[in-house]
Amino acid sequence: MSAEERRRLIEAMRPEDAEPVPQLHQVDVPDELRERIEAAMAKYPQVRSAALPALWAVQRHYGWCTPEGMREAAAVMGVTPAYLESLATFYDLFRTSPVARHQVLVCHNISCWLRGADDLIGALCEAAGIDAHEADHGGANSPDGEVFVKGFECMGACDLAPMASIDERYYGPLDTDDARAAVEQLRAGSEVLPGKALAERPAAGGPEPDPDPRVKEVESGDA
Amino acid sequence: MPETRMLYRRVDEPGLASIETYRRRGGYRSLTRTVKEIEPEELLTTLQDSGLRGRGGAGFSMGKKASFLPRGDTDKFLCCNADESEPGAFKDRELMQKNPHQLIEGVAIAAIAAGAGWAFIFIRGEYAEVADILEGAVAEAYGAGFLGADILGSGQRVELVVHRGAGAYICGEETALLDSLEGKRGNPRLKPPFPAIQGLYGGPTLINNVETLSNVPHIVANGADWFKGFGTEQSPGTKVVSVSGCVQRPGNYEIELGIPSRELIYGLAGGPPEGREVKAWFPGGSSAPVLTAAELDLPYSFEALADAGSMLGSGSIIVADDQVSIPALALRTARFYHHESCGKCTPCREGTNWTVKMLERVLSREATPMDLDIIASVQDNIIGHCLCVLGDSMAMPVSSMVKKFRPEFEEYIRRVASDSPGLGSDGAAGLHALTGTSSLAPASGPHA
Numbered sequence A: 001m002s003a004e005e006r007r008r009l010i011e012a013m014r015p016e017d018a019e020p021v022p023q024l025h026q027v028d029v030p031d032e033l034r035e036r037i038e039a040a041m042a043k044y045p046q047v048r049s050a051a052l053p054a055l056w057a058v059q060r061h062y063g064w065c066t067p068e069g070m071r072e073a074a075a076v077m078g079v080t081p082a083y084l085e086s087l088a089t090f091y092d093l094f095r096t097s098p099v100a101r102h103q104v105l106v107c108h109n110i111s112c113w114l115r116g117a118d119d120l121i122g123a124l125c126e127a128a129g130i131d132a133h134e135a136d137h138g139g140a141n142s143p144d145g146e147v148f149v150k151g152f153e154c155m156g157a158c159d160l161a162p163m164a165s166i167d168e169r170y171y172g173p174l175d176t177d178d179a180r181a182a183v184e185q186l187r188a189g190s191e192v193l194p195g196k197a198l199a200e201r202p203a204a205g206g207p208e209p210d211p212d213p214r215v216k217e218v219e220s221g222d223a
Numbered sequence B: 001m002p003e004t005r006m007l008y009r010r011v012d013e014p015g016l017a018s019i020e021t022y023r024r025r026g027g028y029r030s031l032t033r034t035v036k037e038i039e040p041e042e043l044l045t046t047l048q049d050s051g052l053r054g055r056g057g058a059g060f061s062m063g064k065k066a067s068f069l070p071r072g073d074t075d076k077f078l079c080c081n082a083d084e085s086e087p088g089a090f091k092d093r094e095l096m097q098k099n100p101h102q103l104i105e106g107v108a109i110a111a112i113a114a115g116a117g118w119a120f121i122f123i124r125g126e127y128a129e130v131a132d133i134l135e136g137a138v139a140e141a142y143g144a145g146f147l148g149a150d151i152l153g154s155g156q157r158v159e160l161v162v163h164r165g166a167g168a169y170i171c172g173e174e175t176a177l178l179d180s181l182e183g184k185r186g187n188p189r190l191k192p193p194f195p196a197i198q199g200l201y202g203g204p205t206l207i208n209n210v211e212t213l214s215n216v217p218h219i220v221a222n223g224a225d226w227f228k229g230f231g232t233e234q235s236p237g238t239k240v241v242s243v244s245g246c247v248q249r250p251g252n253y254e255i256e257l258g259i260p261s262r263e264l265i266y267g268l269a270g271g272p273p274e275g276r277e278v279k280a281w282f283p284g285g286s287s288a289p290v291l292t293a294a295e296l297d298l299p300y301s302f303e304a305l306a307d308a309g310s311m312l313g314s315g316s317i318i319v320a321d322d323q324v325s326i327p328a329l330a331l332r333t334a335r336f337y338h339h340e341s342c343g344k345c346t347p348c349r350e351g352t353n354w355t356v357k358m359l360e361r362v363l364s365r366e367a368t369p370m371d372l373d374i375i376a377s378v379q380d381n382i383i384g385h386c387l388c389v390l391g392d393s394m395a396m397p398v399s400s401m402v403k404k405f406r407p408e409f410e411e412y413i414r415r416v417a418s419d420s421p422g423l424g425s426d427g428a429a430g431l432h433a434l435t436g437t438s439s440l441a442p443a444s445g446p447h448a
């Protein structure tokens, strides 16, 4: 095929099929976002590994993976926006539509369900004014734009069941009163569910059992 | 029977996550010895002799896998699997949150044993707060010279990057993890070639679970024979077991492998609430075939659970008590795998979809007796017919539930004839009335 023929064929495609890699001068990427993505690119032996960190950076900067944000990241990384979009839609934690200020992911998997996850989602949604079915199947924003609630798979915190991840911090076990309190606290911008955070939880087995004599212990200043 | 805390020793000691406290407890001595005194081949022999088996699901010998990597100076990699997304598993989370340096030390030693200059910890994106802790600890380890281009002046190099996933169970499967780490969608690869030969960026790659690697500093410090003094012959060592569901004290308990499962469920986790009994339990996460109350005395070891037709898997027990509807449990289980199937293989993509639909039919009492046989045959058509074992991971527990609790499924079908449709007397209907969440799926509550 001649070069001219090829050029014409490519031009005849829909723009999204022939999407070029955007150039840095074509986008208006905020310095902070660009620095974050470039730091990630420098961290790996191969640049493409920075794709998920780049999307995380976009989401942190804009609140969700906006088309413009993904274009900016694509320009920084030298990939097509479609490439990053194909990742953003594959991974459950990336959001590709506008979301409310606070994010509440509620676990609806086995252990949480056994301990009342359905009630928890129901109570959260009622307090936030969200349809529970919609929240449980893909997520929904509250009408006031304050809270996004989404039913989620096991988050690796079944010891806190039923639990939720609120703005990327884990809380549990939660009852329906906690659900109402959490929504109020998020709206008021106050501390969320004091005393229910994972960070404060000791090991389930309680205070240290007598050490097994076979487990040797070293206690010294130097290593 | 008390816990046997090795990895969990002093787990709640304030400051254990900091490098000072960790070193005061003897931390980083094994790594120091590794770079100064031990030859990589000797390390590999020790790891192999210890009998340490992978704690991420398959239970393969850690030392053997490390020794599969070709020798010589090709670029090699180590990936620590911290994806921990199987329902019921939460041990790696607490290990990383409370004792991140134990893992970092294990990663560095294993990387040196395998000849890998680069190491990655692939941590699920949901564990943001744990990833923050881990990143802080990695920076401390670099600062103290335990990571980097020239560890403690020995000339050995291990670069360690904490990589955050973004929400996809399938990325726990080792080859999907590699694709994800390369910046792609997480789709499993065809094996062979196995990652030990051709893994990350096409180079030989060792992949191990967080708990597996956390054991390594202890083995290097005390020797293979010492390690084999814990547990059983085929399952040496301790195991951090996540116990959840219908128990009074859900949580992580570190035990010596081989103790009776009853000790874990009743002794440590307190058993089901007062007045209730165990009905079914997953011994190794939601991918393991369920066991019944009659099987509570099985030793908690790789071999005993495999002999009983199930598996130890990731070492996560989920307990369902006598109030739980097994068909509803089967549906919850199937929905998860349906949601997480990457869609690459037809039996998995379609089989999980149809299983969910048919179980919904059972629960809404529209099924016929033949449907139970169809559910069972769909599972048979998934098992062994897919690229990875995600499909099997639904098929095995679901078929075990249909098999072991068939009368309960039949009960739903018999009710078709006697009940007027839609006027369910099940717990779910009551639950909806109570909470006003009538839009949730039919019969979605756990109680029959």
Ligand SMILES: Cc1cc2nc3c(=O)[nH]c(=O)nc-3n(C[C@H](O)[C@H](O)[C@H](O)COP(=O)(O)O)c2cc1C
Pocket: B053, B054, B055, B056, B057, B058, B059, B060, B062, B081, B082, B083, B084, B085, B086, B169, B170, B171, B172, B173, B174, B175, B207, B208, B209, B210, B212, B213, B388, B389, B390, B393
């Ligand atoms: C669908 C699927 C999900 C998996 N998820 C995990 C996981 O979250 N963590 C893990 O360590 N292993 C997981 N595995 C097992 C890994 O593929 C691999 O066998 C393991 O990380 C090897 O480490 P080990 O030998 O130390 O156990 C999963 C396997 C499959 C098929």
Ligand code: SF4
Pocket: B170, B187, B188, B340, B341, B342, B343, B344, B345, B346, B348, B349, B386, B387, B388, B389, B390, B391, B392
């Ligand atoms: S078995 Fe399922 S999850 Fe695994 S590769 Fe095939 S479709 Fe994907």
Ligand code: FES
Pocket: A107, A108, A109, A110, A111, A112, A113, A153, A154, A155, A156, A157, A158, A159, A161, A163, B087, B088, B089
């Ligand atoms: S089932 Fe909810 S966190 Fe595991």
